[in-house]
Amino acid sequence: MARDVCGVPSEPVRLTAQTPDGRTQSLEFTNIGEAEAVLRAVARGYRVLTIEAPKAAKRKRHGTSFPLNLFNQELLALLSAGLNLTEALSTLHAKEQRSSAREMLAAILQALHEGRSFSDVLAGYPRHFPDVYVATVRAAERTGDLPEALSRYIAYQAQFETIRKKLASASVYPAMLLIVGGLVTLFLLGYVVPRFSVVYESSGRDVPWLSSVLLAFGQLIHSHWQLVLGGLIAVGCAFGWGLSQPPLRAWLLDRFLSLPLLAARTDSFRLSRFYHAVSLLLTSGIALPRAMNMVGGLLGAAQRTRLEQCRVAIEQGRSLSSALLDAQLVTPVAESLIKVGERSGQLAGMLERTARFSDDEFSRWLEWASRLIEPILMAVIGIVIGTVVVLMYIPIFDLAGSLG
Numbered sequence: 001m002a003r004d005v006c007g008v009p010s011e012p013v014r015l016t017a018q019t020p021d022g023r024t025q026s027l028e029f030t031n032i033g034e035a036e037a038v039l040r041a042v043a044r045g046y047r048v049l050t051i052e053a054p055k056a057a058k059r060k061r062h063g064t065s066f067p068l069n070l071f072n073q074e075l076l077a078l079l080s081a082g083l084n085l086t087e088a089l090s091t092l093h094a095k096e097q098r099s100s101a102r103e104m105l106a107a108i109l110q111a112l113h114e115g116r117s118f119s120d121v122l123a124g125y126p127r128h129f130p131d132v133y134v135a136t137v138r139a140a141e142r143t144g145d146l147p148e149a150l151s152r153y154i155a156y157q158a159q160f161e162t163i164r165k166k167l168a169s170a171s172v173y174p175a176m177l178l179i180v181g182g183l184v185t186l187f188l189l190g191y192v193v194p195r196f197s198v199v200y201e202s203s204g205r206d207v208p209w210l211s212s213v214l215l216a217f218g219q220l221i222h223s224h225w226q227l228v229l230g231g232l233i234a235v236g237c238a239f240g241w242g243l244s245q246p247p248l249r250a251w252l253l254d255r256f257l258s259l260p261l262l263a264a265r266t267d268s269f270r271l272s273r274f275y276h277a278v279s280l281l282l283t284s285g286i287a288l289p290r291a292m293n294m295v296g297g298l299l300g301a302a303q304r305t306r307l308e309q310c311r312v313a314i315e316q317g318r319s320l321s322s323a324l325l326d327a328q329l330v331t332p333v334a335e336s337l338i339k340v341g342e343r344s345g346q347l348a349g350m351l352e353r354t355a356r357f358s359d360d361e362f363s364r365w366l367e368w369a370s371r372l373i374e375p376i377l378m379a380v381i382g383i384v385i386g387t388v389v390v391l392m393y394i395p396i397f398d399l400a401g402s403l404g
Contacts, residue, residue: 012028012029012030013028013029013030014026014027014028014029015027015028015029015041015046017041017046018046019046020046025046027041027046066098066100066101066104066128067101068128068129068133068157069154069157069161071092072150072153072154072157073154074092075088075089075092075150076147076150076151076154078091078092079146079147079150080147085112085118085146086109086112086113089105089108089109089112090109092105093105093106093109104125104128108121108122111124117138117141118137118141118146119134119135119137119138119141122134122137131294131295131297132153132156132277132280132281132294132295133153135281135284135286135291135294136149136152136153136280136281136284137149139281139284139285139286140284142285143285149284152280152283152284153280156276156277156280159276159355159356159359160273160276162359163269163359163362163363166363166366167366170366170367170369170370173370173374174370174373174374174377177374177377177378177381178377178381181377181380181381181384181385184381184385185381185384185385185388186221186228188218188385188388188389188392189214189217189218189221189388190218190221190222190225190228191222192218192392193214193215193217193218193219193222193388193392194215194218194219194221194222196215196218196392197215197218197219200215200395207395208391208394208395210391210394211391211392211394211395214388214391214392215392254300265362265365266300267300267303268331268358268361268362269358269362270298270299270300270303271299271303271329271330271331271334271358272355272358272359272362273298273355274295274298274299274329275334275351275352275354275355275358276351276352276355277291277294277295277298278291278292278295278348278351279348279349279351279352279355281294281295282347282348282351283348288314288320288347289311289314289315292307292310292311292314293311296308299329303329306327306328306329307327307329309326309327310323310324310326310327310329311323313326313327319339319342320338320342320347321335321338321339321342324338331358333354333357334354334357334358337350337351337353337354337357338350338351338354
């Protein structure tokens, strides 16, 4: 049996395919993914009917939402292999294991058989296919180059995913520091401090005020540890539930990103996404005012208000660079690059270059911020734990001094 790179036996991908002469045949591929297996079958002249994915892949994909990025990559691979759109979607439908995604692909195929355009069908699923994606596909239907449009959208999403992964990785270590520091502090307050309290009470000596407050707080936690534990679990569950609710999660994220130290960088990141999306739509043949209106949701509330003023100015004949400058939606570097794009007729390319410049600047700031916040958090946690320890030992120091 074939093995993967970790030395674990790899599960085969089994296909049921129709041969060129109409016979049904089972095919088995090992050590490759489903998309590659389909491509190899198509290259042999087979028409894929069903796909039995590896069990591990089924478990991994169970219960997830529609994977747009994976869908784009597999659709692009099948179209590039020579299948038409209906054949490619039928193949993806045959291999899909998630019931919700399978039903949606079946509905899309049914609508295509009824004569509706691919972009109109996708527009009926705004939760899974954003406006930028639908507009890109609609423009590709006019030019007849859907694979190229999918490639551009995949590149657009990959740039955003790179930044998102950097943000996620930069937040892991600080989060672990806070969790570990909080657990250590709770252990000191709920377990260690009450035992020191017994020693001090038996000595019969007066305890400094701050130490007495700490000892009383530790005794409270120790005496009602069930309530404290239940409260922590309830807070954790409430926080997890809140994050699972899109409106509440968006509200919390918006409040967090509105903090003074983050607001400016957040606006810069949103502008970068805006430039990326407008560049993608312009390349697809969408008019500039319409493109700006379609991707306005990528900006913050205040930025969207200024964007509407900018769009009106462009419709009245103003240049993009001057309209963005008046609306405070452009940096000096972005203004210079956009002006070059307007003079050379390469506005989409210059918007993309502007976005990448902003992405690079944001990445450098993120790296600097992650390196700075880690020692700050360690210092704060050290001060908290050190304060608890010092307040516990102050009465002992006083007792030792009196005995001396």
